[in-house]
Structures are given as C-alpha cells and as structure tokens.
Amino acid sequence: MIIANPIYDVTFKRLLENDRAAKFFIGTILDCEVISLEPTVQERTSHNRETREISLFRMDFAATIETKEEGKKRVIIEMQKALHLGDIYRFKNYLGGEYKRSKYPIISIYILGFNLSVDSPAFAAIPDCRDLTTNKKLEVKDSFVEYLTHSAYFVQTLRIKPSFNTKLEKLLSIFEQANFVGDNKTTKDFALKEDKELEDVLKVLHYVAADKEAREELDKEEYYQEAIEGMFGEKDRKIAEYKVKNEQQSKALKEAQQKNKEVVKNLKNLGIPLAQISQAIGLTVEEVEKL
Numbered sequence: 070m071i072i073a074n075p076i077y078d079v080t081f082k083r084l085l086e087n088d089r090a091a092k093f094f095i096g097t098i099l100d101c102e103v104i105s106l107e108p109t110v111q112e113r114t115s116h117n118r119e120t121r122e123i124s125l126f127r128m129d130f131a132a133t134i135e136t137k138e139e140g141k142k143r144v145i146i147e148m149q150k151a152l153h154l155g156d157i158y159r160f161k162n163y164l165g166g167e168y169k170r171s172k173y174p175i176i177s178i179y180i181l182g183f184n185l186s187v188d189s190p191a192f193a194a195i196p197d198c199r200d201l202t203t204n205k206k207l208e209v210k211d212s213f214v215e216y217l218t219h220s221a222y223f224v225q226t227l228r229i230k231p232s233f234n235t236k237l238e239k240l241l242s243i244f245e246q247a248n249f250v251g252d253n254k255t256t257k258d259f260a261l262k263e264d265k266e267l268e269d270v271l272k273v274l275h276y277v278a279a280d281k282e283a284r285e286e287l288d289k290e291e292y293y294q295e296a297i298e299g300m301f302g303e304k305d306r307k308i309a310e311y312k313v314k315n316e317q318q319s320k321a322l323k324e325a326q327q328k329n330k331e332v333v334k335n336l337k338n339l340g341i342p343l344a345q346i347s348q349a350i351g352l353t354v355e356e357v358e359k360l
Contacts, residue, residue: 071250072259072274075243076182076226078126079286080277081150082111085128090269095132095146097240098178098191098222104133104141126150131173139210143173152182174212175219180244182226190229190241195220236266243270255287326360333360 073080085091085108092103110129130146196218198209209215229245232238243259250256256278261267277283329350336346347354 070259070262070271070275071256071278072243072271073277073283073287074246074249074255074257075274076150076152076180076246077255077287077290078150079283079290080274081126081180082128083277083283084270084273085148087269087273090273091130093266093269094240095130095148095178096134097236098224099134099136099146099176100237101134101136104135106146107131109145145173145175147175147177148180149177150180150182174215177219177221178224179221180224180226182246184225184227185223187223187225188228189225191222191224191237193220193222231260233261233264239264239267240270243267243274253288253291255284255291330360333357 073083075081075084084094088106092106095106096103107130108128109131110127126149128148130148132144132146133141134144135141198207198214199205200207224241224244226244226246229241231242231245231247233242239261242261245257246254248258248260250258259271259274261271264271277287329352332350333346336349337343341349343354343357347357350357352360
C-alpha cells in the first residue's frame with residue numbers, strides 16, 4: 070500500500086485531525102484507552118528569515134484517558150515532532166508555556182527524526198516517586214505532585230525496523246524511513262496492505278498520498294526542509310552540541326563547587342586554619358573564604 074510519510078507536517082497533521090486515528094495513535098503510544106480528545110493548540114513549521122527561528126509542528130490535546138493503574142483522568146497531551154537535535158531547546162520553551170497554562174497533568178509525546186543515545190525505537194521517561202531515606206518506590210497520587218512532574222514518550226524514527234507482531238510495532242512501522250516511492254521521501258510503500266488495528270491510520274495516510282493538493286503540499290515541505298538543512302542544519306547541530314556540552318560543564322562545575330564547600334566546612338569545623346585548607350584542596354585563601 071502506498072502511504073504518505075507521516076514524518077512530514079502535512080501528513081502528521083492530517084493524521085491527528087482524524088479523531089479515530091488520533092485516539093488509536095495516542096492510546097497505543099501511552100498504552101491506555103483514549104475516551105475523549107479535544108485539540109487545543111496547533112502550530113505548523115515556519116521559518117523567520119530575520120531571526121532564523123524555526124517553529125516546529127506541535128499539536129496539543131485536552132484528553133480523558135483510562136489506564137489500568139489509575140483509572141480515568143483528565144490530562145494535557147502535548148505532541149511535538151522535529152527532525153533536528155537543535156529543536157530540544159524549543160521543546161523546553163513550549164513545555165514551560167504549557168506548565169503556566171495547564172490545569173491538568175501534562176504528558177509529552179516527541180516524534181524525532183534523529184537518534185538519541187537510547188538504542189530503542191520508542192521509550193518512555195516516567196518519573197518515579199521514591200522515599201529518600203529508603204530509596205523505595207512510592208505510589209503518590211496527590212495532584213500537587215502530579216501537576217509539577219510529567220511523563221514523556223519518545224519515538225526515534227531512524228531506529229524503527231519493520232515489525233508487525235504487536236499493535237505498537239505496527240504503529241511505529243508507519244514511521245520507518247525506508248521504502249520510499251520515487252525520487253523523494255514524501256511517500257512510501259508500506260508492507261501491510263490491510264490491517265484491522267491500523268485501518269483508520271492507513272486510510273488517512275493512503276488518502277494523503279493519493280490527494281493531488283496534499284502531494285503538492287508535501288513536495289513544498291520537502292523542498293523547504295532540504296533548504297533549511299542546507300542553510301542551517303550543520304550550524305544548528307554544532308550549536309546544539311555546544312549547548313549540551315556547556316550545560317554538562319556547568320553542572321560539573323556546580324557539583325565540584327558544592328563538594329569543595331562541604332570539604333571546607335568539615336575542615337573548618339575541625340579547627341584547621343584556612344591557609345592549610347587552601348593548600349589541601351588547591352584553592353587560594355580568598356577562594357576558600359568565599360566558600
């Protein structure tokens with residue numbers, strides 16, 4: 070079956086605008102039943118030539134979901150899709166804005182066109198609550214805690230291999246970046262011709278692939294993505310790598326400063342003179358005094 074590549078905004082937007090397909094998509098990723106789904110925010114990819122800012126595809130939903138562990142609850146589901154590592158900082162901005170607005174717990178789903186360090190096509194980062202004195206996992210259901218933490222789900226499209234054993238594997242397989250039709254990557258030949266679980270999703274993707282106007286939009290988007298990659302791709306990757314490295318160095322410096330502070334405090338409590346402490350930890354007396 071010929072389907073449109075859902076990594077493109079045009080296709081992904083059409084997929085999420087179909088209520089049944091969107092419920093299946095989100096429910097399969099989160100392993101829950103999606104009872105109701107109401108779109109709240111949509112944002113399409115655009116490029117500001119002056120600031121060189123790239124806004125990404127984003128779609129948020131107010132949803133009622135039901136899980137085996139927690140039953141029914143209202144949540145905000147934040148869907149974001151990006152092709153480049155540098156987009157992580159835009160994700161953080163969006164998430165910060167959502168925390169300000171949201172009255173419900175937030176669940177984020179990220180569709181990524183690049184690889185992270187985790188060797189898995191899809192994984193979840195679900196914060197655990199633990200007793201700090203025993204390190205035992207706690208079952209905390211207080212809204213105060215729930216609203217100030219959030220779960221995140223990641224799909225790495227470049228790590229997806231064709232597999233159709235489970236509902237999740239079938240869903241992920243539509244994002245596999247292979248078996249393209251023609252000279253571009255906007256459409257692909259999907260191995261499953263028919264599948265009851267994927268029926269609604271495949272209908273949308275096949276329609277987009279066959280629709281003349283949608284295909285024209287896809288061609289424009291591919292041209293745009295190639296142009297952006299050519300102009301800013303390598304630069305953005307270097308900036309992102311620099312920011313990550315800078316954050317790691319800043320964190321290491323803070324940890325080292327805190328460690329020195331504790332050492333100085335303990336040595337001072339033992340009555341050791343500042344001059345001797347200075348020699349012991351390799352800092353000047355003035356630096357020791359500041360600590």
